[in-house]
Amino acid sequence: MHHIMIICPENSELKFAEKWLTRNGFHINVSHSIQQAEKYYGLTDFDLILLDIDSLNQTDIEKALKHSCIIFDDKASLNKAVDFMSKGGLYYISLPSSAEQVLHHVIDALERPNSSTSTLEPPKGEEDVLLFPLSPKAEESKKLGTPESGIIGQSPNMQTLFSDIRKIAPTDVTVLVRGESGTGKELVAKALHNLSSRHSEALISVNCAAIPENLIESELFGHEKGAFTGAASARDGLVIAANNGTLFLDEIGELPLEAQARLLRVLQEGEIRRVGAVQSTKVDIRLVTATHRNLKQMVKEGQFREDLYYRLYVMELILPPLRERGDDLSLIAQALLKSTCKKYSTHQYEYSKAFDNVIRSHSWPGNVRELENAIERAVILSPSTHLDPQNLKLELLSDTPQKQQPHDQAFGGTTLDDYLKHFVLSHQQELTETEIAQSLGISRKSLWERRQKLGIPKKVTKLK
Numbered sequence: 078m079h080h081i082m083i084i085c086p087e088n089s090e091l092k093f094a095e096k097w098l099t100r101n102g103f104h105i106n107v108s109h110s111i112q113q114a115e116k117y118y119g120l121t122d123f124d125l126i127l128l129d130i131d132s133l134n135q136t137d138i139e140k141a142l143k144h145s146c147i148i149f150d151d152k153a154s155l156n157k158a159v160d161f162m163s164k165g166g167l168y169y170i171s172l173p174s175s176a177e178q179v180l181h182h183v184i185d186a187l188e189r190p191n192s193s194t195s196t197l198e199p200p201k202g203e204e205d206v207l208l209f210p211l212s213p214k215a216e217e218s219k220k221l222g223t224p225e226s227g228i229i230g231q232s233p234n235m236q237t238l239f240s241d242i243r244k245i246a247p248t249d250v251t252v253l254v255r256g257e258s259g260t261g262k263e264l265v266a267k268a269l270h271n272l273s274s275r276h277s278e279a280l281i282s283v284n285c286a287a288i289p290e291n292l293i294e295s296e297l298f299g300h301e302k303g304a305f306t307g308a309a310s311a312r313d314g315l316v317i318a319a320n321n322g323t324l325f326l327d328e329i330g331e332l333p334l335e336a337q338a339r340l341l342r343v344l345q346e347g348e349i350r351r352v353g354a355v356q357s358t359k360v361d362i363r364l365v366t367a368t369h370r371n372l373k374q375m376v377k378e379g380q381f382r383e384d385l386y387y388r389l390y391v392m393e394l395i396l397p398p399l400r401e402r403g404d405d406l407s408l409i410a411q412a413l414l415k416s417t418c419k420k421y422s423t424h425q426y427e428y429s430k431a432f433d434n435v436i437r438s439h440s441w442p443g444n445v446r447e448l449e450n451a452i453e454r455a456v457i458l459s460p461s462t463h464l465d466p467q468n469l470k471l472e473l474l475s476d477t478p479q480k481q482q483p484h485d486q487a488f489g490g491t492t493l494d495d496y497l498k499h500f501v502l503s504h505q506q507e508l509t510e511t512e513i514a515q516s517l518g519i520s521r522k523s524l525w526e527r528r529q530k531l532g533i534p535k536k537v538t539k540l541k
């Protein structure tokens with residue numbers, strides 16, 4: 078956890094930052110003067126100092142500027158900005174300032190290479206760089222985007238995303254990851270966890286769409302003995318399992334309203350109450366959530382709590398669809414080809430131009446997961462001599478969302494899987510996952526598994 082010292086007079090506009098930053102997972106101390114701060118703490122004990130310069134003399138300000146320091150001023154001027162920045166201030170911000178602006182600059186300041194807590198070790202001079210190995214987190218950070226990291230991406234939009242991940246990961250802020258199905262939302266959650274100070278604790282991933290609706294609350298929050306029929310003994314939930322670590326809730330839009338209320342309590346009070354319990358237990362989690370649904374629309378329709386929505390939206394990361402990542406498509410396809418050949422112990426097929434042309438002419442509505450499945454088909458079905466693009470079987474198994482069949486169009490498939498796929502694609506615009514599963518007579522978990530297996534893309538909702 079990052080330690081921050083706020084130095085400001087009693088009536089300073091900067092005082093609000095204490096509550097806001099604490100809520101976002103920073104450890105905050107407040108002093109009214111440099112002398113008071115030095116009396117109880119050493120300034121070097123802090124990763125960052127936020128300094129309101131009102132009523133401070135030049136000597137005090139210069140003392141603070143020897144450390145990582147952001148200056149706040151309610152009588153800001155360009156001359157002062159130039160002066161403080163040249164003396165080592167990281168940022169110069171005029172007061173009053175918004176909470177988001179303060180948070181943004183704090184995160185940026187902590188991520189700077191010369192910050193005492195930066196994830197990158199400060200270089201000790203050009204020739205020494207290699208003698209000072211990067212910390213494990215910094216190693217991890219450098220790898221983002223390479224095949225080694227598992228999340229491949231060199232395109233500008235993915236590089237922007239990685240840069241945001243690097244800034245956000247060391248904080249404890251709640252992050253909402255948005256993107257179409259199969260774009261890599263779970264990988265982003267993993268990256269955030271691995272680059273955070275919680276990386277040695279658990280990362281618990283829960284897919285809310287895969288747990289039956291009547292069990293979600295007890296799975297997440299645990300239950301007392303006898304809380305409901307079948308609760309033979311008390312049990313901890315997955316939230317407690319993520320204590321001190323990160324909880325990733327995928328498909329948060331599928332969380333029923335009662336469970337949303339319990340989750341809100343965890344975020345607001347840092348407390349969890351098992352189903353059927355009277356007492357609450359303290360819990361410390363970093364929450365990352367993901368959805369392909371338009372939560373704002375769900376709030377309007379009364380399906381998602383507005384207060385929870387605003388809690389989840391502290392930070393947002395958006396994963397672009399695969400079709401908008403330019404050359405990344407070929408890079409990912411090549412890496413997948415390599416790993417799939419290894420997995421099936423087949424001949425390492427060459428990634429030919431003809432194969433690439435077919436890959437690049439498809440729109441990949443199911444994103445990287447669809448690409449994975451297609452390459453797997455190609456590797457399994459191709460002759461040992463060459464990789465045949467026909468075996469990607471793109472025409473048969475996928476369709477862009479815009480080209481989905483109208484409801485009344487005759488069903489032309491031959492197998493149960495064809496029927497299931499046709500049914501889901503035809504009804505998902507107007508039915509929820511639970512309603513589709515009920516109509517098909519299968520569980521939500523089973524529907525989820527079939528979607529993955531058959532590469533059925535989720536309905537596309539406008540994200541904004």
Ligand SMILES: Nc1ncnc2c1ncn2[C@@H]1O[C@H](COP(=O)(O)OP(=O)(O)OP(=O)(O)O)[C@@H](O)[C@H]1O
Nearest residue numbers: 227228229257258259260261262263264409445446
């Ligand atoms: N950039 C990438 N590079 C390599 N593999 C990727 C990349 N993005 C996703 N994948 C792979 O694609 C598959 C789907 O990724 P993931 O489960 O993270 O997607 P998702 O957005 O969470 O999907 P859903 O919304 O359906 O839960 C995984 O096997 C993942 O490893």
